[in-house]
Structure formats: C-alpha cells, structure tokens
Amino acid sequence: MNGIHDMGGMHGMGPIKPERNEPVFHAVWEGRAFALSFAVDGPWPYGADRYAIEVIPPEEYLRQSYYEKWITSLIDLMVQTGMVTSAEVASGKATNLSPKPGHVLTAAEVASVVAAGAPATRNVSATAHFQPGQRVRARNINPVGHTRLPRYTRGKIGTVERDYGVFAFPDSSAQGLGDRPQHVYSVRFAARELWGEQSNEHDSVYVDMWDDYIEAA
Amino acid sequence: MTTSRRNFLAAAVTAAGAAVTPDLAHAQEHSHDHDHDHQAVPSDPALRVKALESLLVEKGLVDRAALDALVDTYENKVGPRNGARVVARAWTDPAYKQRLLTSSDAAIAELGYGGSQGEHMVVVENTPKVHNLVVCTLCSCYPWPVLGLPPVWYKSAAYRSRAVIDPRGVLREFGMELPDGVEARVWDSTAELRYLVLPERPAGTEHMSEDELATLVTRDSMIGVAKVSRKAQGAGA
Numbered sequence: 001m002n003g004i005h006d007m008g009g010m011h012g013m014g015p016i017k018p019e020r021n022e023p024v025f026h027a028v029w030e031g032r033a034f035a036l037s038f039a040v041d042g043p044w045p046y047g048a049d050r051y052a053i054e055v056i057p058p059e060e061y062l063r064q065s066y067y068e069k070w071i072t073s074l075i076d077l078m079v080q081t082g083m084v085t086s087a088e089v090a091s092g093k094a095t096n097l098s099p100k101p102g103h104v105l106t107a108a109e110v111a112s113v114v115a116a117g118a119p120a121t122r123n124v125s126a127t128a129h130f131q132p133g134q135r136v137r138a139r140n141i142n143p144v145g146h147t148r149l150p151r152y153t154r155g156k157i158g159t160v161e162r163d164y165g166v167f168a169f170p171d172s173s174a175q176g177l178g179d180r181p182q183h184v185y186s187v188r189f190a191a192r193e194l195w196g197e198q199s200n201e202h203d204s205v206y207v208d209m210w211d212d213y214i215e216a217a
Numbered sequence: 218m219t220t221s222r223r224n225f226l227a228a229a230v231t232a233a234g235a236a237v238t239p240d241l242a243h244a245q246e247h248s249h250d251h252d253h254d255h256q257a258v259p260s261d262p263a264l265r266v267k268a269l270e271s272l273l274v275e276k277g278l279v280d281r282a283a284l285d286a287l288v289d290t291y292e293n294k295v296g297p298r299n300g301a302r303v304v305a306r307a308w309t310d311p312a313y314k315q316r317l318l319t320s321s322d323a324a325i326a327e328l329g330y331g332g333s334q335g336e337h338m339v340v341v342e343n344t345p346k347v348h349n350l351v352v353c354t355l356c357s358c359y360p361w362p363v364l365g366l367p368p369v370w371y372k373s374a375a376y377r378s379r380a381v382i383d384p385r386g387v388l389r390e391f392g393m394e395l396p397d398g399v400e401a402r403v404w405d406s407t408a409e410l411r412y413l414v415l416p417e418r419p420a421g422t423e424h425m426s427e428d429e430l431a432t433l434v435t436r437d438s439m440i441g442v443a444k445v446s447r448k449a450q451g452a453g454a
Binding site for chain 1: 227244262263265266268269271272273275276277278279280282283284285286287288290291292295296331332333334335336337339352353354355356357363366368369370372373374375376377379380381382384385387390391397398399400401402403404405406407408409410422
C-alpha cells in the first residue's frame with residue numbers, strides 16, 4: 001500500500017537526532033514490548049506482522065514510538081486471530097478460554113530460537129527471470145496490500161547486480177495466498193535516475209527486488 | 218480502510234490454517250465499531266504493555282521467564298561488540314575478509330554470531346573510492362546478530378526518508394564530509410538481506426592486535442554514518 005511507512009525520498013521529517021550512549025531500551029516497557037512481540041507464536045503468515053504496522057493510520061503511525069507500533073500491531077493481530085479479545089486487552093483480564101495456543105516459548109529455548117532465526121529463503125527451484133548485468137525497470141504498480149517495492153523506485157531503470165536466491169514473496173504471503181517463492185536480486189539504481197540532477201553523479205542506491213517487482217528494460 | 222485491513226488479516230489467517238474463532242467473526246461483523254480499537258486500551262504504553270503481558274501470561278500464551286531471557290539477550294549478549302569483532306578479524310586476516318565478503322553468513326557464524334534478523338547477511342566494504350550506507354526506508358530492518366537492536370535515530374522518519382535521496386547531507390549531519398570523487402552507495406534493506414558495512418581500517422593502527430582493533434570499531438561505522446577513528450569511541454556510538 002502507498003502508506004506513510006514508505007518514506008524513502010520524503011522531505012520535512014526534521015533533523016536526525018543521534019543519542020550518545022543510547023540504552024537498548026529506554027524504559028522497561030519497551031523491553032517487554034519487544035519480548036512479547038518476539039515470543040508470541042501467532043498463526044499469521046510471513047509478512048502479516050509488517051503489514052499490521054503499515055495499516056496503522058498515518059497520523060498514529062507518526063505519533064507512536066517504535067515499540068508502541070509493535071504493541072499496536074501485535075494486539076491487532078492477536079485480536080483478529082482470536083488469541084485474545086478486545087475486551088480482554090482493555091481489562092487486562094482473561095474472560096474466556098483461548099483457542100489452543102501455539103508453541104509457548106520457554107526461557108531455556110530462547111538462545112537456540114534466537115540463534116536459529118527464521119530464514120525467509122525457500123528450498124525450492126524457481127526460474128530466475130533476470131541475470132546480473134541486466135537492465136531492468138521497477139514495475140509501476142501500486143498494490144493496496146503489503147509490498148516491499150518502495151514508491152521511489154517504481155518506473156525507474158536499474159541494473160541487476162546480484163541474484164540472492166529464492167525467497168518467500170511477502171506480497172503474497174502476507175495476504176494468506178502462499179509463499180510464491182521467487183528470486184530476489186540486488187538492483188542498483190543511479191542516484192540521478194531516482195532523483196535527477198541534484199544528486200552526485202557517482203552515487204547509487206541498491207534495492208532488493210523480488211522477481212515480480214521488475215521487468216526487462 | 219479498517220474494514221479492508223480486517224478482511225485482509227482474516228483471509229490471511231484463514232489461509233494459514235488457523236481456526237476462525239467466534240471472537241474474530243464478531244470483530245468482522247462489527248468492524249465499523251472497531252475503527253480505532255487499539256486506542257480502547259490504556260493510552261500510556263507502559264500500562265498497556267503491562268496489562269497485555271499479564272493477560273498473555275494468564276492465558277498461557279507466553280512464559281514470563283522467556284520474556285526476561287529475551288530482554289537479557291538483547292540488552293547484554295547481542296550488540297555491536299559482535300560486529301566489531303567481525304570487522305577486527307577481517308582487518309587482520311585477509312582470508313577471513315575474503316570469506317566475509319563472499320559468504321557473509323558462514324564467515325559471521327565462524328565467530329559464533331547469526332540468527333534472528335541476520336539470517337541472510339551481506340557485508341559491503343568501504344574503500345578510499347566507495348562509501349556504503351545502510352537504511353531501511355520501509356520499516357527498520359537491521360542486522361541484529363552483529364549490531365543488536367537499532368538505535369532510535371535509525372528507525373526515525375528523518376533518517377529513513379533522507380538516507381536514499383540525500384546521503385551526503387545525512388553524512389554531513391553525522392559530521393562526515395564525503396569528497397565528490399567518492400561514490401556513495403546506499404543499501405535499502407527492502408527484502409530479508411541484512412547489511413553490515415566493513416569500514417576502512419584507520420591508518421596508524423598497524424601495531425594493534427585484533428582485540429585492540431575491535432575496541433575502535435563503532436556501531437555507527439558499521440551502519441556507514443561514521444568512519445573508524447584511531448582513538449577508541451566505544452561501540453555504543
């Protein structure tokens with residue numbers, strides 16, 4: 001969706017404010033929000049968690065801090081999948097039995113789960129429609145659902161630099177339409193192709209593109 | 218918009234094989250009542266998170282000790298010191314550097330790092346002619362196993378919006394003037410690849426050991442908004 005989250009190239013967001021000796025979490029609740037989001041084993045597919053953040057209304061998206069958005073999206077996902085009810089979230093008290101929980105992460109498992117991660121590669125063959133060195137155009141598409149194709153690249157011409165292999169396709173997966181695994185490429189766009197003459201002639205932006213995002217140019 | 222959002226999530230979950238519960242059906246029927254249901258909970262995030270944690274513990278959906286372990290992991294075990302060790306090894310061992318640039322996951326795993334949000338790593342090398350800068354314009358993708366969780370500025374609208382259109386201005390804001398002849402390469406982490414910058418080893422450090430070098434390498438230098446200085450800054454910057 002053409003949402004507020006798709007920020008590349010926007011103006012007016014103010015200065016960058018680095019913080020010296022920044023703590024990992026600025027308050028206890030941030031750590032708990034992070035841990036809850038990590039630990040809850042919900043039935044939603046790959047990509048749905050990011051989409052649940054993207055659909056936060058734009059004025060709320062900009063107002064809420066990072067971990068507030070995580071909690072907002074976690075609650076939305078849990079309510080909509082029936083893991084909790086809105087009334088329970090409001091009261092903080094359980095009022096009914098949950099559907100059968102998925103796996104409940106234990107402290108003893110944390111180190112191995114963190115170390116294993118959740119690879120998005122898929123061990124299936126898929127046709128690579130593009131080759132390194134090839135000129136491609138990012139497709140001018142405007143999906144209303146989840147996508148990882150940034151607006152600032154659409155219609156622009158770049159060069160495939162590298163084929164990273166076969167990955168699940170979030171545009172499909174996040175909608176419950178399956179992984180539709182396909183190749184992901186590193187595509188180099190000259191800064192001047194993206195932004196015009198104001199950019200330095202030597203500069204470039206590398207964007208990771210699923211096969212469905214590009215066409216031969 | 219809220220209705221399409223609900224339809225979308227319900228469809229996704231149904232397709233994923235989850236049971237659609239009576240509560241979900243209720244939520245769909247009354248979606249017009251739920252425009253801002255995330256605001257029906259306490260607005261103070263601290264209270265809201267506390268209430269949510271209690272609820273999920275009571276319902277048996279999370280284990281409090283696992284939450285403690287996760288917070289401890291990212292506060293104390295996983296952070297930019299890991300990335301600094303990778304960089305220092307690459308500076309002192311040319312064969313390792315070669316492996317790091319060509320098979321980043323395996324080379325990083327040699328030092329014991331990997332996993333969540335670093336499953337697919339790419340290491341990009343700064344040289345006198347090329348400067349690399351990492352951003353995620355769509356959210357806040359960041360290589361957790363080697364850098365820990367991202368700082369607030371990396372997740373900010375200001376950085377996410379400007380890094381791709383004005384990298385030189387962003388670097389200037391961090392106190393770094395990039396000469397005209399040096400190519401700026403911005404890496405927008407739009408997929409599941411996670412990028413680590415291999416900064417240049419500063420001159421005058423030839424006598425230093427790998428351990429000593431690691432103390433010079435900062436988080437910011439591995440994102441690409443700073444160079445490494447001969448004087449130790451600590452990995453927190």
